[in-house]
Amino acid sequence: MELRVLGSTGMQVSPLGLGTVKIGRDQQVKYPTGFTIPDDAAVRALFDLAWELGINTLDTAPAYGNSEERLGQLLPHKDDWIIVGKVGEIFENGQSSFDFSAAFTRRSVERSLKRLRRDYLDIVLVHSDGDDMRIIREEAVCDTLQQLKQEGLIRAIGMSTKTVAGGLWCVENMDVVMATYNLAYTDELPVLQRAAQLHKGVLIKKGLQSGHAQSVEEALRYVFAQPAVHSVIVGTINPGHLRANVAITERILAGR
Ligand code: NAP
Numbered sequence: 382m383e384l385r386v387l388g389s390t391g392m393q394v395s396p397l398g399l400g401t402v403k404i405g406r407d408q409q410v411k412y413p414t415g416f417t418i419p420d421d422a423a424v425r426a427l428f429d430l431a432w433e434l435g436i437n438t439l440d441t442a443p444a445y446g447n448s449e450e451r452l453g454q455l456l457p458h459k460d461d462w463i464i465v466g467k468v469g470e471i472f473e474n475g476q477s478s479f480d481f482s483a484a485f486t487r488r489s490v491e492r493s494l495k496r497l498r499r500d501y502l503d504i505v506l507v508h509s510d511g512d513d514m515r516i517i518r519e520e521a522v523c524d525t526l527q528q529l530k531q532e533g534l535i536r537a538i539g540m541s542t543k544t545v546a547g548g549l550w551c552v553e554n555m556d557v558v559m560a561t562y563n564l565a566y567t568d569e570l571p572v573l574q575r576a577a578q579l580h581k582g583v584l585i586k587k588g589l590q591s592g593h594a595q596s597v598e599e600a601l602r603y604v605f606a607q608p609a610v611h612s613v614i615v616g617t618i619n620p621g622h623l624r625a626n627v628a629i630t631e632r633i634l635a636g637r
Contacts, residue, residue, distance in 0.1 A: 382435035382631060387463075387611050388582030390537040390556050392503060394463050396605070397630045398438035398584065399431050399623070400616030405441075405448030408475050412592045418446075419618050425455045430620050432457060434627040440559075440584070440614040441497075442467035442508055443489055444477060449496035459498065465559070465584065465614070466493050467508035467541060469522060479510045481520035490529055501533060504582075506559050507540040513547020523555070541586065548572030557582035559614070563590050564603045577609035588613040597622075598629050605633050 384393035402410060404427075407418050419427065431439075439462055441448045449466070456462060468489045469481050480489075493502060507522050517523060517540075526538040539557030542548040545568060551558045552575050560569040562585050576583045585604055594600035604613050613630075617623050 382627065383634070384437065385611050387504075387537070388556060388576070389580045390504070390582050392463055392537065392582075394438040394582075394584075394612040395436045396612055396634060397436055397626055398440055398465070398612045398614040399427075399436055400440045400586070400614045401448045401452065402442075402445045402616050403618045404451055405446030406444075406472060407446075409472075409477070414592075416618065421451075421455060423618070424451055425457075427618065427620060427623065428456055430623060434624065436623075436627070437461065438463045438465065438612050438614070440465040440586075440616075442470065443493065444470035444472040444508060446472065449493055453496050453498040463503045464497060464499070465504045465506065466497070466502050467506045468493075468526070469516070470508040470510065479508075481507070481516050481522040483521035483525045486522045486525040487529065490526075490534060494534065502535045504537045504539065504557055505529070505535045506538070506557065509541055509543050509547065511543045513540065513542050513544045514550070517547065517550050526555075537582065539582065542569075542572070545569055545571055549575055552576040552579055552581045555581075557584060559584040559586050561585070561587045562604055562607065562610075563588050564594065564600055565590055570607070573607050573609035583609045583611050585610055585613045589615055591616075597626065598633075601626070601629050602633055605630070 537556040540551040541559035
């Protein structure tokens with residue numbers, strides 16, 4: 382797959398990225414069917430296949446169980462991937478909690494660096510709890526990410542938003558937004574359009590409606606029809622699905 386420049390970040394991402402929730406967490410997830418977290422050999426094979434198919438972009442988070450550690454341990458060509466990480470949400474003992482303070486943000490980024498075995502993080506997004514504007518107005522997380530970027534620990538910053546207002550603020554003030562956009566949910570379209578005007582990076586989550594899409598091809602066509610979209614982060618632990626998703630993406634982007 383041909384890589385695309387992610388907004389004004391200078392980084393190049395594959396149009397299809399790999400989401401890694403299912404590599405680290407099987408509790409309190411909203412997929413249509415239950416699943417077993419794959420073992421190390423299966424995860425290694427999945428990463429090898431993704432790389433071979435031209436995927437260079439991975440999405441992870443401290444809230445995805447041990448996803449970060451597994452990336453650090455199992456990823457081939459570790460420094461060549463664009464890894465999208467997050468701060469703010471913690472998932473422990475089967476429960477989510479949130480901390481958007483300056484001290485926690487810094488500790489979280491330092492912990493992600495260790496877990497991912499990296500000297501810097503490519504992209505770090507605020508993992509919103511749903512109340513984007515409260516986080517933006519009242520919490521220190523955005524300023525702290527900005528400082529960490531200035532210190533050279535992060536290359537680009539943004540927010541995985543859940544509201545239009547939050548998404549618009551993000552594209553006005555940060556480098557990258559991760560927005561939800563799919564056949565069944567188009568509310569955040571104004572965020573994509575504004576991001577394109579401002580040359581900001583756009584990553585899409587839940588493009589397949591978290592597995593509830595009727596047709597993967599129809600779902601991906603719909604998302605890629607938006608020119609603002611740089612990469613659609615699709616979560617899969619099934620190598621057959623990964624191959625199919627890449628083939629469909631290549632067909633769509635070739636105009637077929
Ligand atoms: P998604 O990518 O829309 O859907 C993933 C589901 O679709 C999985 O259950 C997967 O099952 C299934 N799937 C994938 N390809 C398929 C195919 N070809 N045929 C049939 N089923 C297929 O939803 P998501 O996982 O909720 O979101 C994607 C990623 O975005 C996540 O992995 C995560 O990295 C990120 N995300 C971020 C946030 C946030 O707040 N920041 C929230 C949600 C998600 P199989 O494993 O069986 O393929």
